[in-house]
Amino acid sequence: MSNIFEGHLMLRAEARPGGRTALAGQSFRAPYYVGKSYLDTDSGVLMVQVANPTAGILSGDRLESAITVAADAKLLVTTPSASRVFPMNAGEAVSRQTFAVETGGWLEMLPEPLVPHRRSTYRQDTSVEIAAGGGVFFVEQLMPGRVGHGEAWEWDRLVLTLDVRVDGEWVLRERFDQSGASLRAMAVAAGTGPESCFANGLVVVPGADAAETNPAWREALHALHGDGVWIGATALGAGAWSLRIVAANGVTLRAAVQQVRAILAEVCPALRCGLRKL
């Protein structure tokens, strides 16, 4: 029996008559597992936890996921624990994930951090498509390794790509392709410390003026810069924003992401959904 997983996850959230969001479709195969969803009645957001009941991601694993939020539905997807990419003597693990938000829909994607272990190679291709009038808060976090074990920046190769389209317009192609050693060198040069953690975010504020390049919330985000946190937001076009955070350690990064979430909740009410209820 092979230990290699061909993981599959599909979720589709739809708004029922009256506006209540429900999962209209779901399917999954190990290592994915979808827990019971929870509707936050205050914000109207349906919260779903996607768990990996196995130890983590291993060489040869192939993971595919597709999450769709239909018109006027509101969905939050998170994970209960970090995604660990284990040491590999050879080969790589690959994940391909697609997210689609239809007109009036809202998707928050806030998984726990990715933790690449020593000698690991991991590739993740992500595609996000947002229809006009849709909204997104999408954040991925990267830890330098198993810091508690004294292991940091020891992965072989990490390739993260992100394509973003808003109302059919291609606004971003990111390609992060780094060894642990090269990222360690960047962290040292920048002075953010040997345990620096990184969060990469995408924000589309529903109903916002797509031509706005300096909204008030950006100033509030930039005010978080300092005391072990680097943060910057920049307009991508078509109303989409790129957000990057570097923090001196995982605890600081988590706190910064929560502060960002609170600031953006002023313009994205769906972010008032409390993560603690999961």
Place this chain on the structure above:
Amino acid sequence: MTSDPAIGTDAGWFCGLLQAGDSFYPTGAYAHSYGLEGLVQENVVTDRATLCSYYEQSVLPSLARLELPLVAQAWHALAEPDWAEVAEVSRLASVLKTTREVRLASHNIGRQRAELLARLRPESLATALVARAASDGFPFAATVSAALEGRVHGAPLAAVLGGVFYATLSGQLAAAMKLLRIGQNAAQSLLTEMLAHAGPTVEAAVVLRREEIGWFNPWLDIASARHETANARLFIS
């Protein structure tokens, strides 16, 4: 309109590239630091040693995995020319710029270079590219315009890439000399050190497949994003 070189001799294309890379050539590139000023404001780049680290960790990898591969792809697309390919590379060049001010810098410099070349050599491929960008709606990009200059002057790909490599390094040094306490001799010694990477960087760039093009440094992007709203700055980006 063809991609036949306006100047056919080696001396001709060589002089053409020198003209395009001269700081006297009005492209507006001198007004941009491409994020360096942001890193200076963050006290990350403060002297020759930290500037050297910036070159090694940001400028050279960006050339190898982003800028030069795009120039190479555009140079090939402009051979026939294949306008659908030119449009695709131009769009890719735009979306790969991960901060607004750096993206706008590429758009503006790319437009200025293409339009200037079209004025200087109205019978050349440059005029066709300017017209196609307008009719097909694809963005100008500094990398595509560098390839265009190479095609119009009849320069081989290696020379075009070498020209972009040199202009990028020297342009960043020119910005650094305005931002840091670094003198002419220190700047030239650093430039000499970095020029030793030209061969491997160009070789890496020409073999990169289109789907592999792309690179970013999170710290540089943050500095660039914050620079957009800085209260005081010397450079546009």
